[in-house]
Amino acid sequence: KIHALLVGLEHSKTFGKKSTYRRYMDRKFYSNGLKTLLIWSFCNCLFAVAGASAADNELTSEELNNGWELLFDGRELSNWRNYREQAANDLWQIEDNAIVLNGKGGGDLISRKKYRNFDLKIDWKIARAGNSGVFILADEELRIIYLHAPEIQILDNFRHSDNKQADHLSGSLYDLIASPVDSHREAGLWNQLRIRFNSSHLEVWQNGIATVDIVVGSEEWGELIANSKFKNWTGFGKNSEGHIGLQDHGDKVSFKNIKIKTLK
Numbered sequence: 531k532i533h534a535l536l537v538g539l540e541h542s543k544t545f546g547k548k549s550t551y552r553r554y555m556d557r558k559f560y561s562n563g564l565k566t567l568l569i570w571s572f573c574n575c576l577f578a579v580a581g582a583s584a585a586d587n588e589l590t591s592e593e594l595n596n597g598w599e600l601l602f603d604g605r606e607l608s609n610w611r612n613y614r615e616q617a618a619n620d621l622w623q624i625e626d627n628a629i630v631l632n633g634k635g636g637g638d639l640i641s642r643k644k645y646r647n648f649d650l651k652i653d654w655k656i657a658r659a660g661n662s663g664v665f666i667l668a669d670e671e672l673r674i675i676y677l678h679a680p681e682i683q684i685l686d687n688f689r690h691s692d693n694k695q696a697d698h699l700s701g702s703l704y705d706l707i708a709s710p711v712d713s714h715r716e717a718g719l720w721n722q723l724r725i726r727f728n729s730s731h732l733e734v735w736q737n738g739i740a741t742v743d744i745v746v747g748s749e750e751w752g753e754l755i756a757n758s759k760f761k762n763w764t765g766f767g768k769n770s771e772g773h774i775g776l777q778d779h780g781d782k783v784s785f786k787n788i789k790i791k792t793l794k
Contacts, residue, residue, distance in 0.1 A: 586627050586786055593789065598649075601641060601774070601788040602629055613638040613775065614670050621778075627786060628655075631662075634780035638675045640668055646771035647793035650725045656700075657782035658717045659689040663704065665775030666725060666732075667767070675775050678765050680704070682725060682734055682742075684783060686717035701736030705758045709734075709741035720786075728793050730770070 584590045587604035601609045604627035607618045621636030622629060629639075656662060661684065668679035681704040685692065692698050700721065701709030713736040715721050724735040727746075734742035744751055746767055760766045776785060 587788075589789065593791075596791065598789050598791045601790055602786065604628075604786070607639075609642055610639045610776075611642055612636075613640050613668075613675050614673075625784075628784040629776070629786065629788075630784045631776075631778055631782060633782075634778070636778045638665070638778050639776040640665075640670075640675070640773040641775075644771050644773055645727075645790065645792065647728045648726070649728075649791040649793060650723075650774060651787060651789045652723050652725075652785060653720050653787040654684050654723060655720045655784040656684050656686050656717050659686050660717060660781030660783060661685050661690050661692060661779040662781060662783040663775075663777040663779070664723065664725065665773075665777065666727060667769040667772035668775045669769055669772050671765070675777075677763060678767070678769060679772065679775060680706075680732075680746075680767050681777070682723065683709075684721075684777070687714050689717065701734065701739075701741040703732070703734065703742045703744070705760065706754045707742050707744060709736055710739055713737050713739040713741055722787075726793075 584593075587600065587602055589598055589600060605624065607622065607624070607629065610618050610622075610629075612619050612622075615637070618639060619636045621631060621633045622639055623632055624630070625632075650666075652664060654662070654664070663676075663681040663684050665675055665679040665681050668675050672678060683698060683700055683702045683704045685698065685700045687693050687699045695705070696708035697703070697705055699709055699714065701713045701723070715737060722735075722737055726733045730746045730748075732742060732744050732746050733740070744754070751767070755761055755767065774790070776783075
């Protein structure tokens with residue numbers, strides 16, 4: 531009886547050890563399986579995002595299929611030149627895959643091509659207390675680009691002295707239509723600007739927020755001009771096509787992800 535009891539006890543211990551090991555292996559298998567599932571799901575998400583987005587200065591597959599073009603590839607300025615010049619000034623340089631104005635006197639850059647109806651995307655970053663802008667419908671008839679070309683303002687809204695009027699803040703149609711405060715970011719951060727001009731209808735978004743919606747040449751447009759600094763500027767905002775311009779206001783400014791789509 532004692533021998534049988536000892537054998538039974540030993541068998542019970544062995545069974546218990548096996549049982550514990552099985553439970554451990556079950557938990558390990560479950561844990562490893564869960565990790566594998568999570569990693570697989572994460573990778574799928576990464577692949578999905580990669581398919582929908584692109585690296586800096588590249589077009590997504592969707593943009594390619596929809597007729598977008600790069601105006602800057604992160605390496606050279608072949609699509610740009612200085613206003614009333616044939617080449618870009620050396621003060622406009624390429625740093626960290628961005629077009630960077632590094633000093634006063636670089637002059638305004640313009641696109642080599644003119645655009646009539648277009649959809650433009652551009653990322654910008656302004657230095658502390660800096661000022662710049664993006665021009666549209668620019669010609670080269672006069673000595674200064676802004677005498678005819680409307681400007682979407684770029685500004686350090688908190689530190690630059692030209693921050694007294696709401697329609698002088700970043701994302702505004704300069705001196706005409708003020709951008710919402712929600713569209714503003716601190717200097718030193720990248721901003722996403724989108725400018726769409728189609729059959730005189732001008733729309734602007736900054737950081738995903740609508741800032742401008744106006745028909746150029748309309749009665750409303752005329753009223754805005756009449757109450758602005760441009761009221762006596764002959765030819766201002768009259769062009770139906772023109773160059774895209776990047777302003778030299780004497781401060782460091784950076785641009786990247788410049789993409790354009792010609793609208794039919």
